[in-house]
Amino acid sequence: MSGLLTKVLINYPYLVAVLLFTIGTFTVLTHPNLFKKLLGINIMESAIFLMFVASGNIRGGVAPIRGTTNAEAVYINPLPSALMLTGIVVSVSVTAFALALIMRLYKAYGTTDLRRIAARRKEVISDDHLDQG
């Protein structure tokens, strides 16, 4: 028992990553508000980043940056954090795009709540070329 507990606790970043991922996914799937869904997406993605970076991290290691270290230093694996850089950029663009869509939906329906959108859908799209151009 204690062995397992130790194993889990020593890997606490992964535990937190899983927790955050769950919270994020839960928000995305259950919250009716579009903003909250977006926040959920961000939480979810950062959870994955945390897992990735934690896998590259070495206890007591140092970042491989020129001029700051001596020869005996243990370097961390820089690859995951470099990759997650791309990941963050991607998540920013997803957020920006989603915000643009939210704006558009608000213009059409006057709300950012999915339940209200569903209720108003019928009256708004009687004509499908409503606001073309």
Next chain:
Amino acid sequence: MTTLIRANLPVLVVIAPLFVAFILPPLARRIRLVEALALLGAVLGLGGAGYLASIVLTQQENPFIYQLGGWPAPWGIELVAGSLGVFFLLVVGVSVPVLLFAQGNLAAEVGGAERVTRFYVLYLLLVGAMAGMAVTNDMFNVYVLVEVATLSCCGLVSARRYPRAAEAAFTYLILATLGSALVLGGIGLIYLITGHLNMGFAAQELSRVWLARPHVVLMAVSLIVVGFGVKAALFPLHVWLPDAHSTAPSPASAILSGLAVKGYLICLVKFLYGVFGPTLLQEFAVHRILTLLGGVGIITGSILALTQEELKRRLAYSTVAQVGYLILGFGLLNVTGLAGALFYLASHAVIKATLFLAAGAMLAATGKRNVRDLAGVGRKMPITMAAFTIGSLGLIGLPLFSGFIGKWYLLLGSWEAGLILPAVAILAGSVLCAAYLLPVIRAAYFAPAPEEDWPDPGRPQKLALLLLAAAVVILGVRPGPFLELAQKAAAELLAFY
């Protein structure tokens, strides 16, 4: 010059559409030029794919390995154009006729020149990403390409200023991001235990270490299957697809249903067979789950399609069903079945593009969305409806059309796997497919036509429809190199089994 091109072929195929995409925005004023350049970008990609296919098929170099920046794997990133990659690169060629179709009616569907340009930019980004998925051999690259593809898909879905489309795009964006997050998690777990992002090296390492960490591997497999499953509309995860594909502008629907979904499936195949390997799949019974989901997907998707009144929604649900065929074939775990699924993938790409474009042309000419209102359209728009008919017959799986060959090998594959239920699902799927597509044809040809005048679309659209319809027939009558590539790819993927 030629040697330079030949040496850099895999990367050029990906770069050509992307490059064109980036030079388009400043030219937005000159819409003709934009259209010509966009077409050029797609054609260049297809031409490169054809050249690459000839190299690989004649065994001059198979697989054709390209190291980005000259760094050898595992340190550098490599592109591998094997049989599978080349096969999918050729399938990406569907984008050319679809683009040709888009040139005529896009302005009417999405609005001004600037929006049309944006559409082409997103379109070419999608094509570039798909080409990248075909040749990449690096897992993180897959993630990046998947994200590029997802964002451009969402852009394409929301290209019409139409609240329903924005809603569909938002749902799609959220679920697709969820899917890519899952995929990234899966990739992270594989990296965690193998220390490689290169698929080949990861596979080698994985075959050594998986026994020590079976749970991590199981977790990774599930994350990747579910992640790509969401993106490729694998049956219970398909909820976003019907809205997204039916509200998008018609060329976008064609490319989304025909191609985008297939890109994720090819990635899934690469992960399942190229990273985990058949032995592991069998160990965790993943293949059985895939076959089961595929079979259920075929039946449910078809029945849902049957209940749709709106033509484009009917086609969208039909995509859910057809993805079921592919997933079912991926799970059969034998060369015949996998080759059948791959060939079916190509065949469905062509057929669904034809169907969506024809439906789009009808929608543009008549303004009618429902199947019932399209009575008599066959007499007024003979070419459009002829293309639609050929596509439908292909999807139903009649001999002489491409769908038949895919279905034949899928059936043979399910027999080889010793399973009878998948075969039943495949056949029930084709009967249901006839039930939801033939009423459209019946209404079009045999119902009295109204007085209104519905002309066939313009010349580029007609050409696009005829090209695609011809491809459906050619793939059915002379599948030759395509089938050969599919079989080779399947044999290579299952080589160590």
Next chain:
Amino acid sequence: MPYTALDYWNMVLMLILVVTALAMYFIKDLLHAVIVFGAYSLMMALIWLQMNSPDLAITEAAAGIGMTVLMMAVIFRTSRKGE
């Protein structure tokens, strides 16, 4: 257990992370939720720094600020109550 001081710091930061993430779900006022998101992003940046990824920390900070500002802008133009 071989925890160092660094680990305890990390744990505290991650605890805040989880709490803010949960808070984002429950807070009704969208503007407040986005402010909490800013805090979440800051915690994340600190964690990256702790994990020896200064490059990631800088990016996260910049991205966090950018996203928070964007979201606020959108919220001011739409509805704060999320209706």
Next chain:
Amino acid sequence: MLALVFALSSGIIGGLLVAALPAARTRLRNMVVLFFTGSGMICSWLVARQVWAGERLRFAGQLGGLTFCLDPDPLGIVFGLIAATLWFFTVVYSLGYMAGKAHQRTYYAFLLVAFSATLGVAFSGNLVALYLFYELLTLTTYPLVIQERSPEAMQAGTKYLLYNLAGAAVLLLAIVLTAAWGGRLDFVGGPILAAGLKTGLNWLLFLFTVGFGVKAALLPLHRWLPAAMVAPTPVSALLHAVAVVYAGVYGLLRVVYSVFGTTLLGELGFAALIPWVAAGTVLVGIIVATQQDILKRRLAYQTISHLSYILLGAFTLHPWGLAGAVLQMIGYAVLKTAFFFCAGIIAEQTGVTRVSQMGGVGRSLPKTMVAFAVVTLGMIGMLPLGTFWGKFYLMKGSVAGGKWPLALVLIGSGIINAVCFIPVVVRAFRDENKRLSITERGVRVTLMLVPTMLLVVVGLGMGLFPGMVWPAVQAVVDWFF
């Protein structure tokens, strides 16, 4: 070789030509239709002569790893000749029947393409080609079934299509299994699965029976056939006696003699069951027929009954049974086509579609009703007509095959046939006619009457001189035994 290719393509070429002609050019269209069915028929006879002379006409192509081949053998020739010849008669009849009706261009175009599809089924040399033409036949006859475009016709058409496509799907599964077990799909070179007994062969036979049984209107799968009666009469004649149902029966004969072989089938439990199912269909079909008031429906149920004669003969697994089946195929097709033609003339000239209204029809349409009466005798199986010999050999075969109760079923069926149709004839000649002005004169009626009379004469000829068709039957029996 050339004859084979032209026989097959004449329908398709003619169909495309008809579709390309403007709808108003009626005379030209009629010429085209006559020319292409006629030349298709002549080419089929040429093919038949070559095959009977022992030549092998093989025409093969690749279809993505599958061979697609045409290779007529004596059995295919029999079916092909029946189809080609009767098609020509039907086209002549159609020229009279369809005159002045709507959608003629669609009608003739699909009639011609369906002609090619039927000949394709007959001349196919392997299961892939058979399947291809089988599906093509379903799709090209669909527009013929919904020719009227009424809601009722549309409904019947949908039923027709779904039944047949579902059947074809089952058939495809059976073909895939055959390919996997037998390793080849060609008909020539002995039965495909003769190599040995395997578990699962019963299921395979079941799949084949269901797959072809839908078209052959085997009892629980027959529902589409009575519904398809809304089609114009010449189409009904084709559906019932020449093309569609015969394609199903022909497919089952193929399964028995080219896929399984008699030795293997003799060991299968399911194969022993089928003749009894067929016998049940014979009796139930004809009994249901006696209760129908609409004449065409009565004929439809009779078709269901009579097709099972052929299946019954095939599954006796005895040379005499096979001979009986082939003879029955020929004789029945000729007479049933004539039967439908008569019903069509009656309906067109007097408007009578129900048996109960038939009183006096014989007075105003004497020639038609005489033909009707002769055909009725043929359906019962009386001597001066061709069907007698078919029935005779079927009985001989079932006794020789050790299944003597089947012979009793055949006799019983003949009696019920008499009960079913003789009163119709009697009523037609005896009762008063209210509309005496109706006559059998005019080009239109002549066009319908001449093929009918000719078919009756052919039926009589086959009865009086069975030696006329015997060589064809002999060739089939020699080919398989």
